[in-house]
Amino acid sequence: MPTLRLLHRWAGGLVGLFLAVLGLSGALLVHKDDFLRATLPHAADPQVQDAASIAAAAEKIFAGPDAPRSIILASERMGLHRLNYGDANRGAYADQSGEIVASWTSKWERPEVWLFDLHHHLLTGDAGELAAGIMALVGLGFVVTGVILWWPARRLFALRAWPANMSRNAVVRQHRDLGVVTAPLLFVSMLTGVMMTLPAVEDLLLAPFTSPAAMSAAVKPPSEKGGPLAADLDVDALLASARARYPDGELRIISLPAKPGGLISLRLRQQGEWLPNGRTMFWFDPADGRLVASRDAQAMPLGLRIANAEYPIHAAKVGGLPYRLVMSVSGLTLALLGSLAVWTFWAGPKIQKRKRRAPVAKAA
Incomplete structure (x- = not known):
């Protein structure tokens, strides 16, 4: 002692x-x-979760002269979108328009x-x-x-x-x-x-x-390469595709490709997920908006579902x-x-x- x-x-x-x-x-x-x-x-x-309204705001933000890499969408307790530029020192908040x-x-x-x-x-x-x-x-x-x-x-x-x-x-x-x-x-x-x-x-x-x-294999992104980012990408169609799969899901993060050949990713939080931004994922080809792959967070191995509860x-x-x-x-x-x-x-x-x-x- x-x-x-x-x-x-x-x-x-x-x-x-x-x-x-x-x-x-x-x-x-x-x-x-x-x-x-x-x-x-x-x-x-108040949080807006209408796919068309979110898409209009996202298209406006991504079309700006200084487009962010990703948008963390407004939540129930935070009515602003958070814009990330791939640089830890840069960022912005935007309203839901x-x-x-x-x-x-x-x-x-x-x-x-x-x-x-x-x-x-x-x-x-x-x-x-x-x-x-x-x-x-x-x-x-x-x-x-x-x-x-x-x-x-x-x-x-x-x-x-x-x-x-x-x-x-x-x-x-x-x-x-x-x-x-x-x-x-x-x-x-x-x-x-x-x-x-x-x-x-x-x-x-x-x-x-x-x-x-098994956990490492379960979180690997799809290996398929994407085409160049389309100038007239229909964000509304991407969000509608995810919402059709999970009607009660909360749209959370839209991310553009980090480098050539990358995919657009969309994160969605299902009702049973504790993680604020969810781990239910969709990947789309940036050239034509085609759905490449998706992942249901609730179907992940038990170890990963426990890991997803750590942050919340x-x-x-x-x-x-x-x-x-x-x-x-x-x-x-x-x-x-x-x-x-x-x-x-x-x-x-x-x-x-x-x-x-x-x-x-x-x-x-």
Whole structure:
């Protein structure tokens, strides 16, 4: 037990601040759509899912002088289309008629964009995403070891949102008791984060349900090559084709080919899918709009269907406002536990030492 306690304390002192950043940024991102609805025109507009209206807006956007690579269509909670240009630093929002309402050429121009990059990549690209995944894996270790270390002191349990004072003992007690109460939330948050960022861990955990080879084969795009993009492509016909297959499906993302020979892709969310943008896919030849292939997300192997639930659980895209508040508590708790762990590790012993060395008043 002393070795486990020492390992827990040292690891917390070294990586606690990173976990605090991930927790705080995650808690804020849960409410991103609410922020956009309050700050951007038309962001609170009701969602339009009429295929003809969506097609008209998409054709208008794609026909512009600076056509995006893809359009994430407006959702129930976000009344604007999100335009992506294939460059992480560029993007735009358009209303559901196709008019641009905001655009940016640097992630620093939009708070929700750089906050997303901070949470997912620690502002350092792919290396940062790997580091964030490793930090989350360490965080899982904290949850498990923290519960083990709490057990011998369980009779002293006293839940506090903030330490009774800033002495090391008071902070450690608050850290221990608050941590054990929120352990299930922290475990879910970090487990889903690990699975999304560390493919090897995800494959290992999902292997009992579906082999990694089977999952990889199930998500491969069609191998057929497409022709050149037609100048008069009928987007309405593409959307109508998908809607005919799934009348109750929600049209979510329209993507143009990334390179010559590529296909147009369309993502649709069926009613039973938790993933906000769905994983039901259609691919069309850009030359004539011919349907090349389609994929039903609900017919995917079990391992992939579990994987498709990771993001909506992690980002509180299911469960409505109550679950968003629950995940906010998880993020804020992680921020508090991580930052106080660093503070007590580096500053706490010095404060305790100064208190012990306080001069004793001499007798008169």
